[in-house]
Amino acid sequence: MANERWNLNTTSDLTAEPGTPVGLVNQPRTAAQRLTDRPSDYGEQIVPPKPLWYLDKAGEPHSLGVNEPHQFLLFWRSNVGDKAADLDDSYYMGVTGLQGVGVAGHRVTINATGEVLQPGGESSATISGFWDKSDPDDPMWTPIEPETEYTVTVAAHNQSGEFGPDSDELTITTPAVGYDTQQLTLPPRPPNDVDFAAPLPVITTSGGGGIQLRWTTVPNVTKYEIFDNPTPGTTDGMDSSRPGLNSRDVKLGEVNQPSAGTPTVTFTTPAYTTPRRRFALKVRAVRTNSYGTAYSEFSTPLRGALPASTVAPGTPGAPTLTVSPVVGGQVKLTISPPTINASNGAPEYYAVYDGTRQVAVVSSPLGAAPHVTLQYAAAQGYSFTVAAGNSVGVSNPSSALTGTVPTPAAPGAPTAVAVTNVTTTGLAVNWTAPASANPPVTSYKVYDGSTVKATVAAPATTTNLTGYSPQTAYSIQVAAVNGTGEGSKSSPAVTGTTPAT
Structure with a gap:
């Protein structure tokens, strides 16, 4: 009929405009028939809309729930229209307007033959099992199993039990272990509040001073590892031999998880011995259990520098020769650090002078004797002094x-x-090294007459000569060789003849 209209409050076709007396002219139609015959200007849906899954940031359907080995949590939206959504959206935005389109509940279909009915207009469900209707006459309750893939759709229905279209399929794979167990297998979280537990130490002794750290305990961990990067701010690539570490990271130590109920962890680093020395301290949590060992990410680095000394350093002791006598023009010096106390501050560097000319500047941790190597010419004199300096x-x-x-x-x-x-074919030669040599002896040449029969690397002083014939005369001498060349042969020569066969 030209003026036929629809009425949401009945299941009959009308012969007049809504609100006027009417009479039934046909048997009620099914929901599918009414959807098929619905006029193009019909303004409201007679059945609920198609539910839509939320999308993750890659645009893929996502349940947005926490999956467990024996259950999974679903979130969807059944609002009219296809409003864009991602993980930042509210879980419940889909509830808006459900009453206006007559949503009375939802049906979750699992693996095509399973079914769970969810009454009400909520757009979420916790699924721990489903009725498997592969045999409609004998549906079986089927629990959700771990490490199993499930294909899920959801459809909404109105008060009359009429269903709208199914959502697109969503694939879910349940995990092998639950959330609580995952906390024992996944990496622990890092300490997120590492801070100083005491003021930075001012170095007043040759032993230096440690930095005291403190942070809040992390649940389910075994211990903590503390690292420093002594060159913060420089380009520092990852260390391929130590996953998770940079090439300049230095492990300072570790501390075990404190007893239950202890809210914080404290740690004192090994002594720092150089004033104004920069540091970048960081901590990571470690858990070792039957599942293996897992490491957290590092805490945010705690950056700073040791305080400067408040007084100038004392006078160092006279330098000494590290190697004596001087060999090959290399003068190697060992510096004698000064005493560190309240009156004599910690050195930050040492300046080495030859007379009034500065020839080297070197830094070194307290408690250690710095070394300096200088190149001098043969027969050159020297007069070395050392001064210690700080800020x-x-x-x-x-x-x-x-x-x-x-x-x-x-x-x-x-x-x-x-x-x-x-013997008839050879002999052994032994000798004693020269009393001294400058530069040192590097090798020996063993002669038979004018022929070099062997070259022997120092410090060995013996060799075996071969290749002789019976009744062959020999005349053996040995010469030492160093960086300047070959010295004189020993004299007199040792002579003889190999025996007959």
Whole structure:
């Protein structure tokens, strides 16, 4: 009929405008028939709309629930229209307007043959099992199982039990372990409030001072590892041999999880021994149990620098030769640090002088003797002094170390050359090294007459010569070799003849 209209409050077709007396002219139609025959200008839906799953940030359907081995939690929306949604949306935005379209409940379909009915207009459901209607005459209650894939759709129905269209399919795989167990298998969270437990130490002794740290305990961990990066602010790539660490990260120590009920953890670093030394301290939690060992991410680095000394350092002791005598023009010095106390501040560097000329500047941790290597010419004299300095001032110079760089010379001749174990085809040669050599002996040449029969690396002083024939005469001498060349041969030569066969 030209003026036929629809009425949401009856299941009959009308022969007049709504609100006027009417009479039934046909048997009631099904919901599917009414949807098919609905005129194009019909303004409201007679059945609820198609539910829509929320989308994750990649645009993929997502349950937005916490999945457990024996249940999963679903969220959807049944509002009219397809409003964009992602993980930042409210879970319950889909409830808006449900009463206006007559949503009385939902049906969750699982793996095509399973069914769970959810009364009311809520757009969420916790599914721990479903009625498997593969056999409609004998539906079976089927619990949700771990490590199992389920295909899920949801449809809304109105007060008359008429269903709207199913949602798109959503695939869910249940985990092997539950949320509580996941806390024992997934990495722990990092300590997020690492701070100083005491003021930074001012260094007043050669032993230096440690930095005291404190943070809140992290649940379900075994211990904590503390690291420092002594060069913060520099480009520092990942260490491929130590996953999770940078190449300059230095482990300072670790501390066990305190007893239950202790709210905070404290740790004192090993002693820092250089004033104004920069640091970048960070902590990570470690859990070891039957599932293995898991590491948290690191806490935010705690950056800073040790306080400067408040007084200038004392006078160092006179430097000494690290290697004596001086060899090959390399003068190696060992610096004697000054005493550190309330009157003498900690050095930050040492300046080395030859007379009035500064020849080196070196820094070193307290309690250690710094070393300096200088290159001097042969026969060059020196008079070394050392001064210690920090941000407050510089000490008086130390007493002087004076001397002259010796002139390199070829080594002397080896002594006590002897021939033993003579056979028809060979013999053994032994000798004693020269008393001294500057530079040191690096090798020996063993001669038979004018022929070099063997070259032996120092410090060995023996060798076996082969390749002789019976009744062959020999005349053995040995010469030492160093950086300047070959020294003289031993004299006299050791002579003899190999025996007959």
